[in-house]
Amino acid sequence: MFEQLGDRLQGTLKKLRGQARLTEENISDAMREVRIALLEADVSLPVVKSFIGKVKAKAIGTDVSKSLNPGQMVIKIVQDELVELMGAANDALNLAQTPPAVILVAGLQGAGKTTTVGKLANLLKHREGKRVMVVSADVYRPAAILQLKTLAESIDVTYHPSSADQNPVDIVNGAKLAAKNAVMDVLIVDTAGRLHVDQQLMQEIKAVHAAANPVETLFVVDSMTGQDAVVSAKAFDEALPLTGVILTKTDGDARGGAALSIREVTGKPIKFLGIGEKIDGIEAFHPDRIASRILGMGDVMTLIEEAEQKVDKEKAEKLVKKLKKGKGFDLEDYRDQVAQMNNMGGIESLMGKLPGMGNLNLPAGAMGGVMGDMNKSVAIINSMTPKERQFPALIKGSRKKRIALGSGTQIQDVNKTLKQFTQMQKMMKKMGSKGKMMKMMRGMGGMPGMGGKFPPGGGGGMPF
Template structure:
C-alpha cells in the first residue's frame, strides 16, 4: 500500500541533499512535491493544506544535526505531522463497562461490516480472552446472517439466531438479554447497510444505537473508495455518535488518502485496519507505524508482533537449532516456512511492512499465494523419505511428483533449486548477514512470469 506516495516522498528527500539547513527557499520545492504527492494519493484538500502549513512552520529554520542530512531532518518533521494528522496516539477499543460491552458495526453495503465483525470477534477472543456473542440485524439480506453464523463457527464466537419476521430492534434487544444471561463479555451487532446513505437507514441504526447504548459504535469503511470513503464517514459521524473507524481493504489501497484523511475530517480515530480476506486480517491502528510505512521506514514492530502471534514457539526453537547447527533443514521445514508466511498474510503483507530499502531489494521475489500453494502441493506429493533426503529425487521420482501435484517437472526442479537457496540463506542468517540474506532471497525466487 501507499507505493505511489512513498515513492514521491522519497524523491522529495533527494532534492534537499547538500543543504546545511532547512530554509524557506530550499524547502519550497520539497513542500510543493509533498502537496502534489498527497493530492495524487486522494488525501482530502483541507488535510493537505493543514499538513503543508504545519510542516512549513516547523521545518523552516530547523537546524540539521550533524548526524542527519537535511532530507532526513525534513522527513522527521513530515513524520511527526503525519502522525498528528492520523490521530497522534493509538486509540484502544473501549470495553470498560459492565458486561456485555456492546459494539455496534455501522457502514454502507459492501464496506466489509460482516467480515469485520467476524475478524473483531476473533481478535477479542484471541487477544483479549473475551467471550463473544455475534448477532446480525441485517434482516434484508439473509445471506449476511448466514455469513455471520459461519464466521462465528470459524472464530469460536457464539451466534444469536434470528427469527423470521423479527425487526432489527427486537433482534438487538433479545441478543442483549441473551448475552447478559449467558455471561458474554462482548456483544457485536452487525447492522444493515445500504448502497447509499438514506434516511430510513439512518433512522433504523439510530434506533438500535439508542436501544442498545453501545460503548463502541464503529464505522466500517472501504479504504479503496478514497475521498468518497472520507465523505461517507463524515456523514455517518454527523448522524451517529461514532467512537471510531474500521478502515477495510487497506492492502488494496495504493494511494492511502482515506487513511490520512478520515481522522482529520471526522474527528473519529481509526481503531482498526482490515487487510486480506482471512479472519486474522485485522490490525490495531498505530498512527506512528502507519506514518513510518508511508515514508518508507516500514513497520518492523508490527511484523515482529504478527510473527509472535502466528509462530509456534516449539517449532520455531526446533528450526533455530537446525539453523545454528547447519544440519537437518529439510523440505518439511521448507514447507512449514511457507505455511508460516501464509498465516502472516502472505509474502506481499510481509514485504509491505519492511523498510523501503529492504522491500525494494526483495521486489524480484514476487511470490503470491498461488506460488506458495503450488510449492506446498509439490512437497505434499513427495514421500516422507523424499522430503528428508531430496538428493534421492531422480527423473522418475520427479515425474511422479509432478503428476501428483499437477505441475511440470520443470516446476519440481525449480522448487528443489529454491530449497538449495533456502539452505544457503539459513547459513547466512546464522552469520548475521541481512544483505546476504536478501540477495539469497532474490536468487531463491526469480521474478515469476
C-alpha cells in the same frame, strides 16, 4: 496500502537528504511534490493544504538537530506531521464498563461489515481473552444473518439467533439480555447497510443505537472508495455518535487517501484496518507505524506482533532442536517455512514492514513472482514421498518426472525448487553452526533468512 504515496514521497524526500543546507526555495520545491503526491493519493484538498502549511512552517523555522542533516530534518518533520494527521496514537477499544460492553457496527452496503464483525470477535476472543457474543440486526438481508452465524461457528464465539421477520430494536434488546445472562464480556451488533441519504433507515439505526446504548459505535467503510469514504463517515457521524472508524479492503487500496483524511475531516480515529478475507485479517491502526511504512522506514513492531500471533512456535522450537543436534534441514522443514511466511501475509507484506526494503526499487510484481514460485515449490514438495523429502539426493530423472506430473509443474520447476532448497540448506547449516540461527528463529518465531537474497524474476537464490 499507500504504495503510490510511499513511492512518491520517498522519491521526493530522497532529493533533500543530500542537501548541505535548506532554503525556502528547495523546501518549496519539495513541498510542491509532496502536495501532488497527496492529491494523487486522493487526500482531500483542505487536508493537503493544512498539512503542507504545517510542514513548511516547521521546516523553515526549525533549528537543525546536530545528529541530523537538513534533509533528514525535513523527513522527520514530514513523519511527525503524518503521525499527527492520522491521530498521534492508536485509539484502542474502550470496553471498561459493566459487562456486557456493547459494540455497534454501522456502515454502507458492501463495506464488509459482517466480515468485520467476525474479525473483531475473533480478535477480542483470542488476543484479549474476552467472552464474545455476536448478533445480526440486518433484517433486510437474510444472507447476512446466515453469514454471521457461519462466521461465529467457525471461530467458536456465541451467536444470538435473529430472523428477517423481527424488529431490529427487539433483536438488540433480546441479545443484550441473553449476553447478560450468559455472562458475556462483549456483545457485537451487526446492522444493515444503509445510505446516509435514506432518512427512514437512518431513523431506524438511531433507534437501534438507543436500544443498544453501545460503549463503541464503529463505522465500517471501504478504503477503496477514497474521498467518498470520508464524506459518508462525516454524514453518519452527524446521525450517530461514532467513536471510531474501521477501514476495510486496505490490501486493495494503493492510494490510502481515506486513511489520511478521515481523522482530520471527521475528528474520529481510525481504530482498525481490515486486510484480506481471512478471519485474522485485521490489525490495530497505529499512526506512527503507518507513517514509517509510507516513508519506507518499515514497521518492525507490527512484524514482531504478527510473528507472536501467527507463527507456530512449537514447529520453530522443533526445528531449532533438530539443527542443534546436527540433523539436516530437509524439504519438510523448507515447506514449513513457506507456510509460516504465508501465515504472515506473504513476502510482500513482510517486505513492506522491514526497514529499508521500500528503497530497493524492485521491478513491479517481483515479490508476487517470488511468492508464486514459493507456493509452486510447496506443491512440488507435497508430490514427493516422505523419503524423498528427507533425502533429496534420491530425486533423479524418473522421480523428477513423477513429481512434476503430480504437482502440475515442469521438470525445470522441480530442478529450481531443489536448487533453492540446496542454497537454503547451506545457509541454515552455516548459520546454525555459528549459533546465529538459534537466536534469529527464537526472535522471529522460526523465520530464517530474513536478510537473504530475493531471486528477481524467479532465478536462483534463497526463497526468502
